[in-house]
Amino acid sequence: xxxxQPIQFRGGGFDPVPRRSLPWVVFAGLIGLWQLASDTGLLSxxxxxxxxxxxxxxxxxxxxxxxxxxxxASLKRIVPGWIIGTAAGLAVGLSMGIFSAARxxxxxxVSALFPIxxxxxxxxxxxxxxxxxxxxxxxxxxxxxxxxxxSAYTACDAVPRNLIRMGQSFGLPGxxxxxxxxxxxxxxxxxxxxxxxxxxxxxxxVAAEMIGAERGVGAFVxxxxxxxxxxxxxxxxxxxxxxGLLIAWxxxxxxxAMLKWR
Amino acid sequence: xxxxxxxVSHRYGTLETLDSIQLDIADGETIALxxxxxxxxxxxxxxxxxxxxxxxxxxxxxxxxxxxxxNPFTYIFQDFALLPWRSxxxxxxxxxxxxxxxxxxxxxxxxxxxxxxxLSEFASAYPKQLSGGxxxxxxxxxxxxxxxxxxLLDEPLSALDAQTRELLMEDLLKIWAREKSTRxxxxxxxxxxxxxxxxxxxxxxxxxxxxxxxxxxxxxxxRSRPEHAVLLAEFQxxxxxxxxxxxxTADRELQRV
Numbered sequence: 001x002x003x004x005q006p007i008q009f010r011g012g013g014f015d016p017v018p019r020r021s022l023p024w025v026v027f028a029g030l031i032g033l034w035q036l037a038s039d040t041g042l043l044s045x046x047x048x049x050x051x052x053x054x055x056x057x058x059x060x061x062x063x064x065x066x067x068x069x070x071x072x073a074s075l076k077r078i079v080p081g082w083i084i085g086t087a088a089g090l091a092v093g094l095s096m097g098i099f100s101a102a103r104x105x106x107x108x109x110v111s112a113l114f115p116i117x118x119x120x121x122x123x124x125x126x127x128x129x130x131x132x133x134x135x136x137x138x139x140x141x142x143x144x145x146x147x148x149x150x151s152a153y154t155a156c157d158a159v160p161r162n163l164i165r166m167g168q169s170f171g172l173p174g175x176x177x178x179x180x181x182x183x184x185x186x187x188x189x190x191x192x193x194x195x196x197x198x199x200x201x202x203x204x205x206v207a208a209e210m211i212g213a214e215r216g217v218g219a220f221v222x223x224x225x226x227x228x229x230x231x232x233x234x235x236x237x238x239x240x241x242x243x244g245l246l247i248a249w250x251x252x253x254x255x256x257a258m259l260k261w262r
Numbered sequence: 263x264x265x266x267x268x269x270v271s272h273r274y275g276t277l278e279t280l281d282s283i284q285l286d287i288a289d290g291e292t293i294a295l296x297x298x299x300x301x302x303x304x305x306x307x308x309x310x311x312x313x314x315x316x317x318x319x320x321x322x323x324x325x326x327x328x329x330x331x332x333n334p335f336t337y338i339f340q341d342f343a344l345l346p347w348r349s350x351x352x353x354x355x356x357x358x359x360x361x362x363x364x365x366x367x368x369x370x371x372x373x374x375x376x377x378x379x380x381l382s383e384f385a386s387a388y389p390k391q392l393s394g395g396x397x398x399x400x401x402x403x404x405x406x407x408x409x410x411x412x413x414l415l416d417e418p419l420s421a422l423d424a425q426t427r428e429l430l431m432e433d434l435l436k437i438w439a440r441e442k443s444t445r446x447x448x449x450x451x452x453x454x455x456x457x458x459x460x461x462x463x464x465x466x467x468x469x470x471x472x473x474x475x476x477x478x479x480x481x482x483x484x485r486s487r488p489e490h491a492v493l494l495a496e497f498q499x500x501x502x503x504x505x506x507x508x509x510x511t512a513d514r515e516l517q518r519v
Contacts, residue, residue: 162343163343163345165313165343166337166339166343169311169313169333169335169336169337170333170357170404171332171333171360171361172356173360176359180356180359181345184345184347185345185347187347259347261348261388261390262346262390
């Protein structure tokens with residue numbers, strides 16, 4: 001060949017490029033479109049109130065203290081329910097991860113009960129514990145227990161066996177193998193499980209509050225719906241979204257603090 | 263510490279991996295174990311250090327383990343086996359923490375071991391920040407900190423690139439000149455065997471039995487001298503002639519699932 005041809009570039013693309021402002025622009029754009037549709041009468045204020053109306057409703061709820069009251073009522077169910085479910089789930093799941101006998105005994109039960117939508121058990125739990133707080137907390141604890149159990153023992157399985165053999169080869173006693181190798185090695189999986197269990201807790205608190213509660217964000221959303229107060233209803237939904245984001249953010253911080261080595 | 267492998271056999275279920283291994287290892291000797299892949303050399307190393315149980319035979323020591331050794335049989339692993347959540351220093355100190363040892367002495371031992379392997383300035387680094395060669399140096403420092411009587415090396419350089427391997431081999435030779443342990447070195451690299459070992463034990467393919475034990479008459483410390491180059495090359499050729507056909511057969515075997 002006498003003529004020199006430059007080689008055509010054919011790579012590029014398919015690489016995630018960070019675009020910091022784009023998400024915000026899209027978000028604001030969608031809200032803007034929604035507001036525009038409301039202003040022009042395209043959306044009926046009864047069935048789909050404007051973003052501004054939702055913000056106003058949130059503001060009003062904040063002023064009269066109802067917002068704080070409902071959120072606190074929900075948190076008083078989520079927090080103890082999540083803690084009880086997590087503690088029990090870790091105890092059972094880690095035992096299943098460490099002891100083969102516990103695995104053999106627990107796995108069929110956990111596998112059989114895990115797929116049950118836990119909200120279906122609320123009526124039974126109400127019969128056991130009454131209509132008050134304990135039945136709701138128990139529902140959340142049950143819902144949290146199963147994913148936590150599963151993530152705990154799978155996290156133990158994910159710890160490379162050669163690290164355990166290494167510990168044994170240096171004469172580490174069994175409890176040190178667990179405390180210094182197995183548990184820290186399982187921590188990433190356990191923390192990832194917290195993300196799942198916290199979203200389960202949020203889902204169940206709303207469902208439980210819709211079935212039988214006077215306070216709480218779930219009850220508030222249900223009441224607003226039956227009174228056709230859609231702006232209040234959406235304000236409640238926005239609150240739930242903020243609550244979920246805050247929990248995810250907190251767990252992200254926890255992961256970064258505990259898993260610095262990654 | 264003289265070590266005796268007395269008729270050791272091993273099987274995984276119905277799969278026979280080792281067949282009546284008989285071997286006496288002298289105090290301070292370095293033995294290389296070579297053989298085609300899947301010949302059970304790593305299994306034998308696991309039995310030597312008490313991580314695997316032989317299905318027949320036993321491993322014995324003549325004489326008591328040295329008193330200053332905290333962990334007479336100590337491994338250096340192919341994949342380093344470092345805890346990623348512990349710093350270099352903490353990885354080395356893991357080997358001592360469960361021993362009755364004053365904290366001061368523990369710190370001194372860790373510092374000395376890090377200095378010996380050239381890791382002092384990386385004491386607070388985490389494994390993921392280190393190159394493969396530095397990671398294996400941590401593995402070596404962790405093994406030396408317990409003053410092992412028998413050092414069991416399971417393909418310690420196979421996960422490293424050729425240049426790093428060369429550097430670490432030089433380091434190992436330097437360290438071994440100062441530290442008197444008995445060593446069993448599993449490798450598939452014939453050059454490593456020819457350069458590091460007093461005797462090379464050639465295993466057959468599965469079920470592994472000893473085909474040949476070859477002694478290299480040049481002292482390990484002198485092997486890098488140019489006048490021995492021909493002899494070592496000839497020795498490597500001899501090793502390859504012993505395992506070539508079996509390595510080819512092993513290569514064409516279906517893997518266990």
